[in-house]
Amino acid sequence: MLGVPGMLEAAREVHGFLMAHGRSEDGGWVVKMGEAGGCVDPERDLYDQAFVILALAWWARASGETAPITEARRTLAEIDELFARPDGRGYLSRLPDQGEALQNPHMHLLEALLALHAVDPEGPASARITRLRALFDEVLLDAETGTLGERFDMNWAPRPDDAIEPGHHYEWFWLLHMAERAGFGTAEPAATHLWDFAERHGVLPGSALIHDGLDRSGARLSAAHRSWPQTERLKALAVRAEISGRPETEAISAALEALWRHYIAPATPGGWVDHIGADLQPKVEYVPASTLYHLFLAYAELRRCATALGLTAHEEGLPA
Template sequence: MTAAQTNSALAEHINAFRAHFDSVILPLWMGRGFNDALGLPFESLDAATGQPLPVERYRAMACARQLYVYAEAPGASAGAHAERLFASLRRVFRDEAHGGWRYSVDAQGRPLDANQDLYTHAFIVFACAAYFRRSRSADARKLLLATAETIESRFRRADGLYHAAMSPDWRQPLRRPAQNPMMHLTEAYLAAAQVAEPALFATRLRGLAQAMSQSFLSAPTQCIAELPQGTPGNRLEPGHQFEWLSLVRESAEVFDGLDLVESLPRGVQWARRHGVDAGGVLAALDEHGAVLDDTRRVWAQTEYLRVLALLGDRAALTQALAAFRSRFLHAGGWYECLDGGGALVRADMPSTSPYHLATCLAALPAVV
């Protein structure tokens, strides 16, 4: 295929993906995917029918991810939906008694899990940054800064890492530092730096990046592991290597000169070599490249597309995007998880996944 043919095919795939997102995904979560009575997105829809699955809980993180999606989407209806999501996030999930944010509420909107979760707090910051860019709401900026200060004063440890969860009253760490919450904290602080206190957030980001290199970097692979080095049963997720490189490369000036800048490209090369095959991106490997989890999750595929766009590998991106559209997208939405042979593993569509589709799409136009 010539360069012109590649560009033409790539543009066709990107346009089709975007059209699917705009015409299917966005209306779905403003319609059947949204509980008007509570003002919250349902946790999950049936992939075959698009109908809400039985409700057990609503999570603050899911609401925040949906807020990001609609704050970034064009059009007055998306803006109005983002405004409602922001109001619901504050009303339902803010923990006024202890500060911070409760993890979840039950089917009636009553507090369910009041633990203080770093992953959740990171997405509050991320979503508020997006909503502030959209609305210029002073409340969104204020909430972003207050939540970031809570993260620094309550979750951050002396070694520069962050507890993954704390008790509702902040007195007891519940979960040790883990890769995923700190990656999304990096994402959140990068978004925050675009709208408030850029020098302050840059300092925090550099400290976080150095702590990740010191505690989570797998020396043989140069990948970032899911848990600190030396933890029994540790694993490497190829999708997270792609996600980390996208974050660091998109804000290269913040991370200039840090160890992570040197290690991440090598980790991505290792992940592409061992963690991607004809069926897509695998879920998890060990340090020797042995498969620990053969599931193909939709988010990992979108992160692979995103990093290919960032690296400017148009041939690989065209091929991967064509495969992604044929395997993971369908007329009513998407398939969340497939096995290596393409069989459906998970038959629901979680409200958290449109965020991954949106961040992927935001990376794609630059390559056309």
């Protein structure tokens, strides 16, 4: 949809593979497929169901086909049937149940449902979006500390060993504003609480690198830095610029430079570094495919917001 040659056909192939091999015989979508097809891990995860809906919604938008919307509706009905908690407060995170409630899959389900609502405004996404927004206000956000929990017990009480992830603060900042634009809730003041905590405690002094984990007081629990939080801060910066009408050129440029220097430039061409340590050297050798989602969406959001502000790509610090 950004006009990159060959991407629509590539997406068509991926969609076809998913439809051929991803479904579980028991409903929903499996955790892992084999490279040549077939099921590798038959368990089902809410996180994966959310991303299937996100993919189907965007494929419907890009292709103009209606079948993906039908499949997304079916998947949402299966989530309600298979993952819904008896108390109605969110969903189980995995089948079989792991005995804990997780923030992250609910966040991505909200993102997916907003995408589905955009292409199917009269469909079933709206009521679920409203419930997920309420879940954020009621249990995910700790209003006293301005922090977002990650792991909870089955009563939605925060686990004592929980770690706060600044990257998810930035991601929710962006998501709350996307929900508000779609007519679901008000982003503020919660979004700014998340932003302020992450900016105050989550950024390595003298750099634009984001820490992996903090406690609720802001004390650092990890001196390492995953790649994806860097992209989520870029998305948040882009939306802040769009809302205020003032380009965040200096901050965006610094964040892009850090992303390039530490995660893109040192990697094999076409790849990326996923994780660096306190010494700013790579900690792992594998390249998670999931990082591409974060990289692409950050780039797309920066370009979208630059356009909204009437800027050229160069003025926003982006490659043309």
